[in-house]
Amino acid sequence: MIRLVSKWISFAAFGYFVLIASSCNKHKSSGTTGWKYNDPKWGGFERAKFKEQETGPGLVFIEGGTAIMGQHEQDLMYEHNNLKRRVTVPSFYMDETEVTNFQYLEYLYWLQRVHLSNPVVYQKALPDTLVWREKLSYNEPYVNYYLRYPAFREYPVVGVSWLQAAAYAEWRTDRVNEMIMVREGFINLDVMKTADDNNFNTEAYYLGLYTPSVKKELKDYSPSGKTRGVRMEDGILLPEYRLPTEVEWEYAAYGFMSTDFNENIDVRRIYPWDGLTLRRSDSEKIRGRMYANYQKRSGDLAGVAGRLNDGSFFTAEVKDPWFLPNDFGLYHMAGNVSEWVMDVYRPLTLEDMSDVASFRGNVYKTKVTDADGYVAEKDSLGRIPYREVTEAENEKRRNYKKANNIGYKDELDYTDLEQKYDYGASSLIDNTARVYKGGSWRDRGYYLHPGTRRFLDQDLATSTIGFRCVMDRLGDSNKSK
Numbered sequence: 001m002i003r004l005v006s007k008w009i010s011f012a013a014f015g016y017f018v019l020i021a022s023s024c025n026k027h028k029s030s031g032t033t034g035w036k037y038n039d040p041k042w043g044g045f046e047r048a049k050f051k052e053q054e055t056g057p058g059l060v061f062i063e064g065g066t067a068i069m070g071q072h073e074q075d076l077m078y079e080h081n082n083l084k085r086r087v088t089v090p091s092f093y094m095d096e097t098e099v100t101n102f103q104y105l106e107y108l109y110w111l112q113r114v115h116l117s118n119p120v121v122y123q124k125a126l127p128d129t130l131v132w133r134e135k136l137s138y139n140e141p142y143v144n145y146y147l148r149y150p151a152f153r154e155y156p157v158v159g160v161s162w163l164q165a166a167a168y169a170e171w172r173t174d175r176v177n178e179m180i181m182v183r184e185g186f187i188n189l190d191v192m193k194t195a196d197d198n199n200f201n202t203e204a205y206y207l208g209l210y211t212p213s214v215k216k217e218l219k220d221y222s223p224s225g226k227t228r229g230v231r232m233e234d235g236i237l238l239p240e241y242r243l244p245t246e247v248e249w250e251y252a253a254y255g256f257m258s259t260d261f262n263e264n265i266d267v268r269r270i271y272p273w274d275g276l277t278l279r280r281s282d283s284e285k286i287r288g289r290m291y292a293n294y295q296k297r298s299g300d301l302a303g304v305a306g307r308l309n310d311g312s313f314f315t316a317e318v319k320d321p322w323f324l325p326n327d328f329g330l331y332h333m334a335g336n337v338s339e340w341v342m343d344v345y346r347p348l349t350l351e352d353m354s355d356v357a358s359f360r361g362n363v364y365k366t367k368v369t370d371a372d373g374y375v376a377e378k379d380s381l382g383r384i385p386y387r388e389v390t391e392a393e394n395e396k397r398r399n400y401k402k403a404n405n406i407g408y409k410d411e412l413d414y415t416d417l418e419q420k421y422d423y424g425a426s427s428l429i430d431n432t433a434r435v436y437k438g439g440s441w442r443d444r445g446y447y448l449h450p451g452t453r454r455f456l457d458q459d460l461a462t463s464t465i466g467f468r469c470v471m472d473r474l475g476d477s478n479k480s481k
Contacts, residue, residue: 044221053474059093060329062248064477068248069255069358070350071451072268077128082386082451085350087358089251091477094244096470097318097331098156098339099168099185101147107168110175117196125167127159142314142463154317156466157336162434162458165340165467166243170383172469173240177202180237181212182401186230188213189451197382202237204384205229207375226386243358244470246343246453253334253450255327271448272326272333279309279447289322292335292448301441312336314463315441334448337466338440344406345433345455352409362405364389406431432458440464 011419023385027047027361029036038048055061075233091201108125115121132142139389146152147159160168178200181187187200190213194200204210208229215226229290230236244252253272270276280289290310295301311322316336325331343349353360365386370376379385433455439447442464446452456465 001201018240019082024425027238031317032097034101036204038259040223040225043224046221046233048234052476053235054180054238056238056241057091057179058095058097058290058469059471061473062088062092062252062328064091064251064473067254067258069250069451072450073446073449082352082453085253085353086355087247087353088356089247090357091473092244092248093471094248094328094330095470096253096325096329098337098466098468100154100318101157102153104157104160104168107171110171113191114199115192115196115381118470121381124473127157127164127166127252128161128461130161131159131461136173143369152441154319155315156318156332156467158315158337158459160340160465160467161461162243162340162456164461166342168467169241170242173238174201175243181230185216186214188215192279197378197380199382199395200380201382201384202240204251204378206232207384209378210382211382213303232240238459239472239474241471243340243342245357246341246349246435246437247353248341248470249341250450252328252330253326253438255330255333271326272330272450278448290335291441292323293332294335294443294445294448295318295441296445312441314399333438335443336441337437338436338438338443338447338454338464339439340465340467341435342434344431345429345435345453346410347429358409360406364400364403364405366393404431429455434458436465 007082010191012168018256018369027037027370030045036042037045041257065088066086068084068086069082070084072084104127108122111122111125112119119201127147129143131145132146146155147157178189180186181200198210201210205212214447216228217229220226220228255272258410271278271291278291278294279287281287290296290303290305291312292314293312296303302311302313302385310316311320316323316332318336319331321337323332325332342361343359346352346360349358349360366389367375368387375384377385390403391401394401434457435453435455437453438450439445439452456462
C-alpha cells in the first residue's frame with residue numbers, strides 16, 4: 001500500500017513538472033509544427049508580445065450583447081421606421097462625450113498648418129456657422145462666437161455635415177497612432193517637415209510609403225534581418241476611429257445591462273436613465289431638474305429664472321454637471337445635440353438588418369495598385385487611394401458580387417434571388433441620406449427615446465446635430481475576464 005501511494009505521488013509530481021515545463025514553453029514554439037518562434041535559426045517567424053487592445057484617447061469600453069432595438073413607445077409620428085428587432089451588438093469603444101468645439105479646432109489648426117499648398121482642404125472642413133441663423137431670431141452671437149470663443153470650448157461642435165464628421169474620424173486615427181509611435185520611442189516628432197502629403201498615415205506607414213524620422217526599431221528575427229518598423233501584427237497601433245453604426249449608438253444610449261433583469265432584454269428603459277419621467281427626483285436640492293437638455297414645451301427651453309430646470313438655452317457643455325452619464329459612462333445620449341451615425345437611411349432597415357453587427361451602407365473597396373499588384377503611391381493628402389471592387393473580381397465570391405450594397409433588398413435585380421421590395425416602389429430617399437440619432441436642445445421629449453430615427457443628406461448640417469466617434473474592440477469582447 002505504501003509502495004502504491006509512493007508511486008502515485010511520484011507520478012503526480014512528474015505530471016506537475018511536465019505541466020510547469022509546458023507552461024514555461026508556452027508560445028515559444030509552434031503547436032502545429034514545433035518550429036521555434038522568434039528564432040532566426042528556425043526561419044524567424046515572430047510571435048509579438050501582446051496583452052490586449054489599448055483604450056484610445058477619449059473612449060470608454062462598451063460591452064456588447066443582444067438587445068431589442070427600435071421603438072418601445074407609441075409611434076407618435078406614425079413613421080413606422082423603427083419596429084422592434086432583436087440583434088447582437090459586438091463590443092466596441094465610444095467617445096465619452098460629443099466632439100467639442102475645441103477638439104474640432106485642433107483638427108482645423110492641423111489641416112491649416114500641414115496643407116499649406118492646398119488650402120481647400122482646410123476650407124472644406126470648416127463648420128457652417130450660419131446654421132445658427134433663423135429669420136425671426138437674433139442668433140448672431142452664436143454665428144460669430146460659438147465655434148471659436150473660449151467660453152464655448154467644451155460645447156459640442158455643430159454645423160458639421162456627415163462627410164465632415166467622417167473625415168475628422170479618419171484624421172483622428174492617424175494622429176492617435178502617430179502619438180503612440182512617438183510615445184513608444186519609435187519615431188521622432190518633426191512638425192517642421194510635416195507638410196501636404198508628407199504626414200503620418202497608418203496605412204501608408206505599414207506599406208512603407210511614409211518614412212518618418214526613425215528613433216528606434218523592433219528586432220527583425222528573419223535570418224538576414226536586423227531591425228524593422230512596426231507592423232499590424234505587433235498590436236501597437238490602434239484600429240480606426242469612425243462614426244458609430246445606428247445599432248451601436250442606440251445600444252450605447254440605452255446603457256443595456258442585464259444585471260437587474262436576469263437577461264430579460266425586453267425589460268428595458270425608455271430613456272438612457274431609469275424611470276418614466278424626464279425630471280430628476282434623486283434629492284431635494286435638484287428635484288424638478290431635467291435629465292436632458294431639450295425643449296420642454298413651446299417657448300420653454302431652459303425653465304424659469306432662479307429655478308432653471310436644464311440650465312441651457314441652446315447647447316450645454318459636454319460634461320455639464322447638471323446632466324448625469326448613463327450606465328456606460330456616456331454623457332448626453334439624450335438631449336444637447338443629435339448625432340450622426342454611419343448608416344444610410346431606409347425606413348425598413350430594422351426589418352432587413354442582419355442579426356449581428358447590423359449596418360446599411362457597405363461599399364466595398366480595395367487599394368489602387370500597379371500592374372504588379374503593389375500600392376505605388378499616396379494621394380495628395382498622404383493617404384492610400386482606394387477604388388470600388390468590380391464584379392469581375394468577385395466572380396467566384398458567394399457572399400457578395402457588387403461593391404455598392406447600400407440599396408441591397410430595395411432595388412429590383414433579377415440576378416439576385418434574395419428578397420426584394422415591391423417592383424416599382426420609389427422614394428425621395430436616396431443613398432446620400434444618413435441617419436442621425438437622439439434628441440437635441442431644440443427637440444421635444446419624444447426624440448429623447450434612443451429608438452427614434454431621422455435622416456438628413458450627408459453634405460448638409462444644422463445647429464442641432466453633432467457627433468462622436470467609436471472604435472472596434474478586437475479580440476476578446478469581455479474586458480472583465
